[in-house]
Amino acid sequence: MRIFDFISFPSQPTIRLLLIAPLISQECLQLPLDRWQDSPTEDELAVAAAQLMGRPSLRDMTIEDVDGAPLDDRQRKAVMGVVLEANRVNQLVSMQRSCTAEDLGALLNSDRLADDECLRLLSAIRFLPGIFGCRRVNGSYQSSSGFAALAVADVGVCGSYLVKFAQDYNCTVHVLTPADGAYSSYLKFMAPQH
Numbered sequence: 001m002r003i004f005d006f007i008s009f010p011s012q013p014t015i016r017l018l019l020i021a022p023l024i025s026q027e028c029l030q031l032p033l034d035r036w037q038d039s040p041t042e043d044e045l046a047v048a049a050a051q052l053m054g055r056p057s058l059r060d061m062t063i064e065d066v067d068g069a070p071l072d073d074r075q076r077k078a079v080m081g082v083v084l085e086a087n088r089v090n091q092l093v094s095m096q097r098s099c100t101a102e103d104l105g106a107l108l109n110s111d112r113l114a115d116d117e118c119l120r121l122l123s124a125i126r127f128l129p130g131i132f133g134c135r136r137v138n139g140s141y142q143s144s145s146g147f148a149a150l151a152v153a154d155v156g157v158c159g160s161y162l163v164k165f166a167q168d169y170n171c172t173v174h175v176l177t178p179a180d181g182a183y184s185s186y187l188k189f190m191a192p193q194h
Contacts, residue, residue, distance in 0.1 A: 105132025
């Protein structure tokens with residue numbers, strides 16, 4: 001998340017990043033996240049495809065390179081995911097210090113979705129007032145579900161909705177102030193925005 005340390009919205013002072021980490025309740029100890037226990041992961045497929053293509057890295061590949069490669073459908077999807085993700089990172093770097101919340105939100109919304117649990121959470125977040133966009137991030141220091149969501153939001157608009165959302169979806173919400181070194185504060189300690 002260090003890349004977000006350099007993004008600021010001087011003309012939009014109530015814009016913040018939210019890290020939303022699902023919690024696992026005692027009633028629901030098994031979430032449907034380990035569906036590929038015996039199959040290779042998307043990352044493993046992408047690495048194997050890169051080796052098949054004779055490429056040491058997928059980060060310098062283009063969509064045209066993937067289109068012309070002799071890959072099966074699963075390998076092509078995995079490689080395309082890496083290429084598109086690298087493209088999004090490059091877009092984010094070029095947007096630093098000159099993007100709007102709307103620009104960043106659109107970039108976050110371009111994420112590929114991995115599973116039903118994540119899809120439900122991201123869809124719910126995207127419909128909250130004041131949310132410009134969100135995406136899945138893998139792993140979370142607070143979440144044993146294996147994923148969290150990162151959203152760009154106007155906390156002056158959505159702040160009052162977030163407490164109920166956190167309760168309804170059994171998750172924690174951390175408010176990050178990117179230009180201040182991604183300082184994190186729990187939602188319950190968030191000061192009202194004026």
